[in-house]
Amino acid sequence: MAKRILIVDDEFEILFLLQRIFEDFAGWQTVTARSSAEGLVKTKIESLDAIVLDVSMPEMDGFQFVEQLQSEPATANIPVVLLTAKVTPSDRQRFAQMNIAGVIAKPFDPITVWQQVAEILQWSS
Structure with a gap:
């Protein structure tokens, strides 16, 4: 059965x-959200294998999204891959403390980004 992944980016x-890319190259099913709030709603109504999440978004950033996601028992174990343009050493420390599955830097390579996500999540292709 195809993996089901939520993409959250404004x-x-x-x-x-x-x-x-995820549908055509990886064969995954995708669910999309244009905001963190919309993404959190979709985590409650969709069956998801993972989330790819932009860190820098208005109203609620990726960190706040992950905190809310992990505070709910039903969604706490969904792995999250962050997309971010800037990663500082303190960010990396914060990612580790928040149990983030992995980080992909923006700009990413559209040809290989699905492979990066699969590698982070340990999904065989």
């Missing part, structure tokens, strides 16, 4: 690009 172009 930039439509990135959301659409990731959706196409």
Whole structure:
């Protein structure tokens, strides 16, 4: 059965690009959200194998999203891969403390991003 992945990003172009790549190259089913709030709602109503999440979003950033996700027993164990343009050493420490599955730097390579996600999540292709 195909993996089901939620993509959360406020930039439509990135959301659409990731959706196409994950579906066309990896064969995954995708669910999309344009905000953290919408993404959290979808975690409650969708059956998900993982989440790819932009860190820098208005209203609720990726860190706040992960904190809320992990505070709910039903969603606490969904692995999260973060997309971020800037990663500082203190961010990396915070990611480790929050049990983030992995981080992919923006800009990412559209040809290999699905393979990076699969490797982080240890999904064989």
